[in-house]
Amino acid sequence: MERRTVSSATEWEAKVGYSRAVRVGSQVHVAGTTATDESGDVVGVDDPYTQTQRALEIVADALEDAGAGTEDVVRTRLYVTDIDDWAEIGEAHGEVFGDVRPAASMVQVERLVDSDHLVEIEATAVVDGDPAGTT
Numbered sequence: 001m002e003r004r005t006v007s008s009a010t011e012w013e014a015k016v017g018y019s020r021a022v023r024v025g026s027q028v029h030v031a032g033t034t035a036t037d038e039s040g041d042v043v044g045v046d047d048p049y050t051q052t053q054r055a056l057e058i059v060a061d062a063l064e065d066a067g068a069g070t071e072d073v074v075r076t077r078l079y080v081t082d083i084d085d086w087a088e089i090g091e092a093h094g095e096v097f098g099d100v101r102p103a104a105s106m107v108q109v110e111r112l113v114d115s116d117h118l119v120e121i122e123a124t125a126v127v128d129g130d131p132a133g134t135t
Contacts, residue, residue, distance in 0.1 A: 001025045006065040008058070010040065021062040028066045028125040032079070033058045034117045042116040048085035052078075052092035055121045060096070063125055072125035073102045079120040083108040089119055 006021035007013055013020070021030045035043040035054035044050030060070050076097075080089055086106060093104065102123075112120050 004066060006062050008062070020058075021066045023066040023068070026126050026128060028063060028068045028072070028127065030059050030062045030066075030123040030125075032120045032122050033062070034112060034114070034120050042114055044118075045116045046118075048080070048082070048118045049088040049092050051117070051119045052089045052121070053095075055119055056092065056096045059121055059123050063123070066125075068125040068127045070096055071100055072127045073097065073100060073123050074126050075124040076102050076104045077122040078104065078106040079109045079112065080106060081109060081111055081118050085118065 001024055004023040005019040006023070008020040012018075018031055020033075021028055023029075033055045035051035036058075037043050037054075042051075043054040056070075063069055063072065076093065078089060078093065080086070083106070089106065112118075
């Protein structure tokens with residue numbers, strides 16, 4: 001089965017040894033994704049709703065690069081630093097996934113890699129066919 005990796009071209013992928021997303025066959029797995037801009041700065045400091053929106057934009061871009069879309073997502077995992085923000089985080093998640101309604105988990109963690117990050121999101125999608133090439 002062919003394996004296709006998707007890169008976000010950050011320095012951390014090579015240093016840490018990961019890909020933004022990996023597609024093998026019909027499965028696409030998107031790595032933990034936080035709210036950053038193109039220069040790596042945190043987006044939406046102290047705003048869990050905005051951070052969730054931005055992280056999900058990055059997830060959607062990775063899915064597209066792997067030949068999938070948000071409509072193909074079957075599972076999300078949300079790691080949050082304050083579970084009391086669940087309603088704002090859930091609202092942003094619901095705006096993206098609407099009727100798709102993937103299986104989802106939201107778990108409070110002590111902290112994320114940058115103390116300004118409030119949310120980190122993983123996603124798994126299932127699509128038809130094999131990936132078309134490797135990036």
